[in-house]
Amino acid sequence: MFLIYRIHGDLKEKIRELNQVLLDKYSQIFSKDREFLRDFIGKHIGPIDTMKKLDKKHLALYQARGGIVGVDGSTNTMGGAFPHFVQLFQGLAKSTLIEKDDIFMSDLYSPLFTEASTNPLEKDEEVQTAKRNKLLSDIELKVALESVKRHKPYGILMDGSLIRYNIYSADLWKQLRQTCEEEGILLVGVIKDIKTSTIGDMLKEVYPNLSINAYDRELLFGILDYGEIIYIRDQVSKKYEYDYSSVFMRSSQAPTVIGVDIIDSQKSHIEEMSRLVYTLTPENSRGVPLWLDLVDKEVQISDTIMEGLMEKYMDRGIYERFFISERVKRN
Amino acid sequence: MKVVGITTQQEIFVGSRTRNFRINEFLIIEDPSQNGLMGEVVEAKTFNRYIPLNIAGDFVDSSVLESLRSLGYNIDEETIFIAKVRLLNEALYPVLTGSDIRLPEFSEVKDLMIKSRKDEGLVLGVIRNTDDMARAMEDEYKDLLYTYEENGLQAQREIPYIMDVKSMHQYPHIGVFGGSGSGKSFGLRVVLEELMKQAIPTIVLDPHFEMDFSQGAAYFKEPSFDFEDRFKCLQVGFHVGVKFQDLSAQDLKNLLGAASNLTDAMNNVVDIIFRRRDSFYSFYNKLNMLMEAQEEGNIEKIEARIREAASEEERKAWLERKELYLSYDKTCPHSSVRGIVWRLKRLDNDGIFSKDIREIEEGLQRGKLMVIQGNTRILQVFSTYLLSNLYHKRRDYKDAQYRKTSAEYFPPFIVVTDEAHNFAPKGYDSPSKSIIKEISQEGRKYGSFLILATQRPTLLDETITAQLNTKFIFRTVRASDIQTIKEETDLTLEETRRLPYLRTGDVFVSSAAMGRTIFARIRAAISASPHTENPFDELKKRDREDDKVFMEIIESKLPINDTDLLDLILEIEKEFSITFTIDSLEDRLKEMAKKGLLSREDTIFGYRYKKLN
16 A cells, blocks of 8 residues: 555656656746747748638538548557567548448558568667558558549548658659649648648747747647648748648647648649538637548458457467467456 | 358357348248248347447547448448347257348238138238238238338238138137227227127226217228227116016126125125015115114004004005015124125116117127126126126027027127226126136137227236236337236247337237237228327317407497406306406406407507407
8 A cells, every 4th residue: 555655756756857857848938928939920931810610502512522431540550569569551432422331441460460570670660660550551542542443532531631641652652643643632641630830840940049949730739720820931841841731820729730731733632622621620629630530440450350360260279379468468 | 131140949040141121021941951931030130240330449420421321331231130030840950050131922821820811800901011022922811901100001911811700719818918009999980890700799887978880080081991880889877777576686786786786784784674676666665665764763653653643554564564674684784785785776866777688689680799788887887797797698509509499599799898807807807707708718619709908908807807808919018017017928038028019000919829929910900099189289279269259249349448358248248148357257358369360459448359450
């Protein structure tokens, strides 16, 4: 009893410390008022504007021109530590036109299944993560490509930043990008958790004496009003070198901000697509367009399903021998 | 439509993305390894994984859904329909998950649904949720009836529920249960209409004076059947009664004991004093004289009365009393004699002894429906006598047939009563209960059947309830009654849960003849109950009529000054022999002015009432 209490106290202290560190680090920013940052953004990052939701006629036009497709992927792992696990990947492209079939694709990764690599570096977590990311973005791009072929939509909303496709699956990405450009299909990424530091970097540039390393996420928290958007100037955007245009926007009453990417050649549509994202986001939500939430929900491989699949289609002996970890048996 | 989830040999779940299920619907399960599986939906559910829209804890507003709809996506189409289906007959193996499901054709369910031809059975209503199958139904089953829904009459769309009246020979007696306003009385009315159509001899005990079939229901322009010469309403004590000379001592004791039980001493009094073939008058007189003699106190006082008699007649009368006193005083205590005299007097005042039951017998002989009306107490008394009398007539006839001797023909008949718990209560004895119990247990053999309706099945005698082979169960709200229904019928748990929510006129028919429970809707009655006028409408109507009469009276007297009221009252009394006081007349006039039927003006002499301009 006493022991537990002591550990507790320790943890409390650690967390208190973290809080203090963050507070110190950001004190210079947090002490600035909202207007200061808004001015700064307007001057150095890009204009802040207020969006209007798209009206029904506009949306009906999208419907007539093939609807909007949402693309998302998901992954789930079963088993223990390397190499005794199996990872399932599933991608889904779902059109808002209800008569169009959903496109599902799946893939699987297990260190046991790929030719046994003798490279001990393979075990490295980073390599594993990279592999995982590649498989996930591959499958997302594959369903998107298939969707371009079969759904012929007006636009495609990808879940997450487009930039990671450059990083993990450059070939497939090039293919998708090219096809979309040829067919005039708008290709958009919706980023729920922005990870860039565009504003922070600019702050450092303009005010060198501000010694901070801040990300856009925390800087923009509560800065925009509901429905406001920042069109990031291409010169400022880090993504420009990858040929993307981006915006930040506050799409719901939640104070967090999301990002939208579009490929550079379709830059003229970024306002329209931002408005679509805004329209599809429930006012009292976390800021994610409902369509992507629906796709996410459908594509997810739950633990129950995963377990069911393994139990049904794998010999019990194999399953036990390879994939049941001590942890699973614990409860 | 497919079988989903875990299945058993008795129950399966069926899922569909496009078709909603309805309770009590029939489905055919196409299990590749076993043929001919049919099931009935016992629970229907829908499920939309996105509604309520708590995706990741977010609340989704309708404007976004509206926008998605504009983009071509309707979230409602993600709805999944799920039905719990119970197999009609147990399968040999659990049903294969994934088996296809289809709707049956009429020909496949005909034998399950229709057990009798329309001209031989009782066409009571429709089997709910069978409209899909009913489309392919043969013409003879179409357009037999109307149902009455919220928006008025509706033509028949579903398979008719035709009760096989002949099956009562094997599965006798019917119970009709349901709370007030559940459609129980209407259901009973429809049953009676059908019995009349089939000309089945029937006796109805009607404590509510409602089983009159002469008025057509207002919703039919022209009644499709005229019941006028198929039934007769008879009031106890007015049209029918007990013929005293035909009574046995036991009958008489039953009659006297029907309202409240007789003591042993009272029974003894009847046994000792009553002689077969006594007329009411002679029996009553005997008792009365004995009582008077006993009131004198002792034999000396009676003899003194004889001595001091003012006339010869009086002397004779007292001599007679003395004789009675001497022979009965020892065995018949005064208080018991007095009790019998009072009860006898009360029955006589009700008129029970002034008539006989010949008219009822004749009506039954001609296949009529005889409605016996009276208040509950009188009906209890009278039905005891009536039912045992008729039942034994029928029984004697059948027994004679069996013994190959001859007896007067008496037809089989059905006894119908509402508020049956008053006639056959649980927990205590009543004379009418014993005869109803006898019919319930042996009536089948002799062709005497019961239809017992009650809103309190819990209060009905259990032995009798157990004999009811068909039960109509309307909406029931009381927990204790639902419990009784659970115990006494084959209703499933799901069905009993629905009991408090049934619509008026919807009914579960739990029938041993059918071997399962049917969910039906009673058809619209052709005739109307005399009690259908809303009492509040009646008040309004009555009010208007009163006003009209009053206006007619004072019409010629207008204008009226409030100083002339006294003269006016005299005038009215002379002309119409209606008496007002000044206050009441003034009140009335004021009221009329308020209602805008008269105008009232203020003059220097007081008020003046005038015609409206």
